[in-house]
Amino acid sequence: MEIDVQPQFITVTELNRLVKSELENCPYLNSIWVKGEIFNLTYHSSGHIYFTLKDDNAAVSAVFFRNYNKNMKFRLEDGMSVLVLGGLTVFEKRGSYQLNAVSVKPEGAGELQKRIEQLKKKLTAEGVFDPARKRPLPFLPKRLGIVTSPTGAALHDIIKVALRRYPNIEIVLAPAKVQGDDAPVSIVRAIKELNRPQWRIDVIIAGRGGGSFEDLMPFNEEAVVMAYYNSLVPIISAVGHQVDHPLCDDAADAYAPTPSAAAELAVPVKSDLEDEIKYITGRINTSLAASLDRVKARIDSALSRRVFRDPGEIINMREMAVSDLEFRMASSMKGLISAHKERLLRVPDICMLERHILMNKKHAFVLQLQAVEKLSPMAILKRGYTVVTGKDKKIIKSVEKIKAGDRVEIRFHDGFAAAEIDSVTKG
Amino acid sequence: MEKGKKASPKQTFEEALKELEEIAAKLEAGELGLDDSIQEFEKATRLAAFCHSKLEEAERRIEILQKGGGEISAREVAVKSGTGEIEEDEEMQGSLL
Numbered sequence: 001m002e003i004d005v006q007p008q009f010i011t012v013t014e015l016n017r018l019v020k021s022e023l024e025n026c027p028y029l030n031s032i033w034v035k036g037e038i039f040n041l042t043y044h045s046s047g048h049i050y051f052t053l054k055d056d057n058a059a060v061s062a063v064f065f066r067n068y069n070k071n072m073k074f075r076l077e078d079g080m081s082v083l084v085l086g087g088l089t090v091f092e093k094r095g096s097y098q099l100n101a102v103s104v105k106p107e108g109a110g111e112l113q114k115r116i117e118q119l120k121k122k123l124t125a126e127g128v129f130d131p132a133r134k135r136p137l138p139f140l141p142k143r144l145g146i147v148t149s150p151t152g153a154a155l156h157d158i159i160k161v162a163l164r165r166y167p168n169i170e171i172v173l174a175p176a177k178v179q180g181d182d183a184p185v186s187i188v189r190a191i192k193e194l195n196r197p198q199w200r201i202d203v204i205i206a207g208r209g210g211g212s213f214e215d216l217m218p219f220n221e222e223a224v225v226m227a228y229y230n231s232l233v234p235i236i237s238a239v240g241h242q243v244d245h246p247l248c249d250d251a252a253d254a255y256a257p258t259p260s261a262a263a264e265l266a267v268p269v270k271s272d273l274e275d276e277i278k279y280i281t282g283r284i285n286t287s288l289a290a291s292l293d294r295v296k297a298r299i300d301s302a303l304s305r306r307v308f309r310d311p312g313e314i315i316n317m318r319e320m321a322v323s324d325l326e327f328r329m330a331s332s333m334k335g336l337i338s339a340h341k342e343r344l345l346r347v348p349d350i351c352m353l354e355r356h357i358l359m360n361k362k363h364a365f366v367l368q369l370q371a372v373e374k375l376s377p378m379a380i381l382k383r384g385y386t387v388v389t390g391k392d393k394k395i396i397k398s399v400e401k402i403k404a405g406d407r408v409e410i411r412f413h414d415g416f417a418a419a420e421i422d423s424v425t426k427g
Numbered sequence: 428m429e430k431g432k433k434a435s436p437k438q439t440f441e442e443a444l445k446e447l448e449e450i451a452a453k454l455e456a457g458e459l460g461l462d463d464s465i466q467e468f469e470k471a472t473r474l475a476a477f478c479h480s481k482l483e484e485a486e487r488r489i490e491i492l493q494k495g496g497g498e499i500s501a502r503e504v505a506v507k508s509g510t511g512e513i514e515e516d517e518e519m520q521g522s523l524l
Contacts, residue, residue: 140440150491150523155513156510156513157511159511159512160509163487163506166485167487168485168486168487170485170486170489170490171490172490172491173489173490173492175493175523177523190524193492193524194492270482273444273478274482277444277447277478280444280447280448281472283451284471287451287454287455287457288454288468291459291461292461
């Protein structure tokens with residue numbers, strides 16, 4: 001038995017409208033970064049870019065409208081791993097949805113950056129970037145070598161600036177591929193070629209115009225950096241860039257942010273040099289003329305002196321000098337005599353002095369005599385000492401020499417006394 | 428001309444210009460005798476001529492290196508001096524070393 005109750009339903013149109021409304025108004029899905037690989041890429045003539053973004057298990061269509069992609073610094077390629085910022089749009093008619101991209105970044109950029117940093121560290125340790133090994137650029141290069149793309153604007157810019165500054169300079173281009181996987185080999189080959197002596201290159205500019213991070217990658221490759229480093233001819237790195245220097249900049253002898261600036265570094269302004277020569281030779285002419293004038297003035301003034309006008313004058317002058325000498329001799333003799341006289345007058349004073357010295361000497365003698373007297377035995381007896389002598393009149397110096405009952409004589413400073421020894425005690 | 432006082436063949440433009448500048452300074456100091464001054468002046472004249480000849484040595488020429496039969500040779504090209512553009516771009520396509 002059938003139950004004839006219709007379930008509640010909505011139409012397909014309503015369903016798709018509902019889904020569209022839900023998805024397009026979902027704040028999370030409105031603006032989201034999605035990672036995937038590019039597939040089925042189409043650069044449409046309208047300027048829009050269509051592709052499928054996929055990973056191993058799923059795929060979603062994407063569109064990158066012209067308004068959003070016109071400032072892109074690099075070109076998308078099939079198989080490229082990217083991060084896409086966008087929001088979802090639902091097509092009601094087909095019941096499908098797609099990603100509307102507003103920005104696309106290469107997903108590998110972080111990895112590349114890391115690789116560059118590692119290479120930079122390694123080459124720094126090896127001394128490749130040592131500023132001390134940078135050579136000065138030649139002052140007046142006759143032959144300028146260029147390594148760049150033969151079709152790029154960089155070449156025109158360098159040639160234009162070089163010829164403007166130095167109209168008769170000689171330029172040798174070693175054409176190289178400056179973008180893509182085979183660029184490094186090409187750049188290295190071109191730098192090496194210009195180093196061959198047969199081309200007689202004085203200075204090399206190697207580089208390219210500005211581009212995306214990926215475009216400039218060849219100039220971060222080790223082989224290219226080492227080609228700059230190994231160039232025997234002084235080399236200027238000229239890679240157009242806004243933010244990060246490519247590594248070859250630091251390995252080169254000099255670098256410039258654009259090819260035109262590199263040409264200005266490499267090539268002097270010929271008319272400036274001509275002006276400088278003119279200025280210096282002008283100074284030389286002026287000062288030579290001045291020294292000729294000085295010599296002429298000296299001759300003139302010499303000729304105008306009185307000696308040349310009146311030779312008798314010189315005799316008068318000499319006579320005056322002789323009489324002056326005579327006068328000076330006489331007065332110095334006088335001086336000598338009066339000095340001697342003064343010395344003679346000082347003689348009595350000298351006698352007085354000698355007498356005084358004698359008096360002093362006599363006084364000293366008396367003092368010494370007194371000192372000697374103090375040492376005589378009589379002087380000692382005066383101070384209370386006595387001398388004992390025996391029968392033989394010899395001085396008794398020890399108790400050993402006497403015994404009880406001996407008669408002795410005691411001598412004082414002013415007389416004698418006779419005595420008999422009672423007892424003798426040692427020590 | 429005395430030997431050795433001549434600008435030597437190995438002398439560079441820069442050296443000659445520097446020497447010229449030194450002579451100017453010496454003469455301006457006014458300490459040289461007349462004979463020496465004249466000698467320096469003659470040297471300066473030779474140096475200035477040398478500098479001018481160095482400036483004119485290059486022959487305004489644009490060459491492109493190209494590979495042909497394993498050899499690399501130089502081919503002279505014409506250039507529009509206003510823009511620096513080479514006047515035969517087609518031939519240059521694919522002529523990388």
